[in-house]
Amino acid sequence: MTRSTVRIAVNGVTGRMGYHQHLVRSLLELRKEGGVDLGDGRRLWPEPVLVGRREPALRSIAERHELPYWATDLDAVLADDTVDVYFDAQATAVRAEALGRAIAAGKHVYTEKPTATGLDSALELVRLARSGGIRHGVVQDKLFLPGLRKLKRLIDAGFFGQILSVRGEFGYWVFEGDWQPAQRPSWNYRGEDGGGITVDMFPHWSYLLESLFGRVTSVMAHAATHVPRRWDERGTPYAATADDAVYAVFEFDGGAVAQINSSWAVRVNRDELVEFQVDGVHGSAVAGLRHCRIQHRTATPRPVWNPDLPGIGNFRDQWQEVPDNQPFEHAFKAQWELFLRHVALGEPYQGDLAAGARGVQLAELGLRSSAEGRRIAVPELTL
Template sequence: MTRRTVRIAMNGVTGRMGYRQHLVRSLLAIREQGGLDLGGGETVWPEPVLVGRREDALRDIARRHGLTEWSTDLDSVLDATGSGRVDIYFDAQVTPARPAALKRAIAAGKHIYAEKPTATDLAGALELARLADEAGVRHGVVQDKIFLPGLRKLKRLVDSGFFGRVLSVRGEFGYWVFEGDWQEAQRPSWNYRAEDGGGITVDMFPHWDYLLHELFGRVTSVFAQTATHVPQRWDERGAPYRATADDAAYAVFQLDGGIVAQINSSWAVRVARQELVEFQVDGVLGSAVAGLRHCRAQHRSATPRPVWNPDQPTTEPFGDQWQEIPDNDEFDNGFKAQWELFLRHVALGEPYRWDLLAGARGVQLAELALRSSAEGRRLNVPELTL
């Protein structure tokens, strides 16, 4: 068995997502399974090189996981030659810091894998895609939701023709994020400051773009209303601050083929759903409700006959009339699954469609949604090309 070591500069691993999902649950998990099997007696062995601003945090992470390489100097990591040369640059920093770092990595000839949004505006996101293409480096953007078990089951239903003609999609995402005064917030304070790249629209609409695009078709228009429902919050030091970014966004999307999608996103909603995110898809031949892990369906032949009668209590057990879609597979962590595909793309040149142009589509949708809310009108979503 031949082992090919791929060195990966990981910038932003001191953050919650970069550490938990990308380092521990993805790259270290791949190492624990003996590397990524490429077939033909060859494996890829990911070798993380931790990068960040906080030396003590990087040293602690490296110590806990038996890693030996970390640095607070990104340029030295990108410029290293010989056995210290990195092959891939991964970025999970806060959004405003991402474009400049990605440009430096592209200029250094590194393959690029990045969290989203890839930039703070569409022009910046498109520039990154162009630069990467011109440099001839491979590039990818994290689009993890489509690798979740519930959404993979939903994709199976779509591909099988279960729905017939799809009519509509309804999505509900969110949960109550504590203000931080009497209970610690579950999200960092920068998420609620527009000047730091925060806001639920720029955070979640890139997800909705690739999810709708992957499952149902390209988004062709958007009408959105954003809100800052909780105007004051308390930061990590317990100091109060004014929330300048939106913490909720309510949107209607038109998709190719006439499908209408409605998605509510909120960090100021208490959960009455089974999961933190759920999507209901209605089609002529059937419907389904999918979340992070579960998916339930109701075929046309099994649809009940509700009758509106406010004078009588509801006797129909509506929730019991849906069929659970079985796993029929072993679902790995969604971040790890996409990392494995990207590593195969880098090592073998296998097709990979979740690139920086796909990331730019997400930035475009978030930008248009914010503009739609500000102007109070529906906006068309142009198809992007380089």
Template sequence: MTRTTVRIAMNGVTGRMGHRQHLVRSLLALREQGGLHLADGTVIWPEPVLVGRSPHKLRALAERHGLRDWTCDLDSVLADDTVDLYFDAQVTAARVGAVKKAIAAGKHVYVEKPTAGARELARLAREAGVKNGVVQDKLFLPGLRKLRRLVEGGFFGRILSVRGEFGYWVFEGDWQQAQRPSWNYRAEDGGGIAADMFPHWEYVLHELFGPVRTVQAHLTTHVPRRWDEAGAPYDATADDAAYGIFELAGGIVAQINSSWAVRVHRDELVEFQVDGTEGSAVAGLRGCRVQHRSTTPKPVWNPDLPASERFREQWQDVPDNADFDNGFKAQWELFLRHVVRDEPWRWDLAAGARGVQLAELGLRSSAEGRRLDVPELSL
């Protein structure tokens, strides 16, 4: 057995996403299973180096998880030749500058989705010849993996439309603590649900159904006043709801509503309904249900009588047929294989830049009140 150690500078792991999903449930989970085992007996061993601004938090995090290396000096860790890879899950506003430094230092980079500067980062990484990736975790969720199975198996026939519903009620922060940080609701700090979610919808639509060709969006701020982490009121300047219509290659129409001001009446916080000539499916984070053409009932509209049909019971569950690992961990494994063995990888910074482009066009579409074409991305 040959062990290949990959030292990974992890910036932003004191935050919720960086800590829970990327450190604990991805890299530490890989270490707990003895590393990432390849077919030829090689084991890829991830070695995190924690990076951040708070020495107290970093020291406590390292001690809790039995890690040796942490630092508040980003420049020193990027100058360390033993560090192979830079990962960034910082707040959005801090990410671009740090990733630029990592690329200039010749490090491979893997990041949570960038926002402003995404196209430049993709170009810089290409010119530097470093391997690069952006987190596109929704593709690796069990529900969407089942949905991909249906698409690739031809279950739908000709796909007609996609309808997505995402969101939940985020408390204002006055009488109950908000579930999201206050910067999410300040445009000047990079907040807004369109900037957050449209990049996700771009890669989901692109990978499963086809490239987005046009976008028409309406963005709004339903809750204009909120309270921050210190209990102080502030004006929400960023959109907390985005309603989008996307035309895809091949004539598929996608409608996706995203809102932090909606109460949930769904089985999961996000659901996609796909309708085709031969069948339909509803997929969430984990589950997926289908109704084939041959088993589709014939509802009759009659508002004078109460509905007697139990519509949800007319659908079938798609079986797992496999063990689904954590989605973030699954993508980390593929990227580590790409770094060490140069195995195929398509979720690079250019793919992330496509998502940022769609978010920017959504904001512009809403401001101008019209449908916009989505051009091919050029770096």
């Protein structure tokens, strides 16, 4: 078996997501396995080139993992003809400009979302990538989570019959930063820096809802800043100018409705940090990060509202766990493997920059809906 090297500029590797999920849990794991098996007698060997602004942090990561290539000069990396792919896990506010430079340099691009802070910029990236003939992808990690893959299996098998509604709950309490350090960077709470839970999570809900249930045709949202004062990484108080919670209703082509609450100001009282309940005529399911439980119409109990009588037992106990039935790869690693196969072989890849633009569009319309206090139609994008 022969080995081909693909050199990947990983920008934003000193951040939490860039380091843990993309470098350590994905690219380095693929290297431990000997690279990506292309199925034709070749293996594709990922060679990360670490990119960032903080030289000491980059050097420390490189030494820790015995990676010889790192740089603080992005232009020099993009000018290097041996670099094949540019990956971006930077803060949202600087992402679109860096992606545009990478596309102009002829690099294939793979990126975290949102791809840009506004729809115009996101659409321009699509046009640049298509005219440049490069391959492009956007992270859609939640589609690869075990719980949601089980949910997709149920949908494909026709378990639900006609799907009526989806109810989603996502979030957790992010500490303010004064008496306990915050679990998220402070820029997440400054609108001027590209922060806000709507622009962070609606791109996720866009690809997830579209892939599972169909095109979103309208959105009605209410965004809120529940915690107006926070403390940054240096312990300095600042005003939170971005939303930390958003409550939304989405409609689909087929008439189904999704209601999804997203919040960094909620304490968790559910089995997983994110859960989706899907109700259909023939059955229902509750899917989280790893688990999925079902209740078929033939096993649905007959509750009756009567506060004068005792209940009919623990409702949670009346659901059946969906078995794994197959091994599930780490979500980020699984998508990296698909994207690298797309780069090497041209295999179909649905999570492209156009999908990323639809996520930016949904976030933009969600914030507009909140500001104007009304439901807003989601038009199909002309690309």
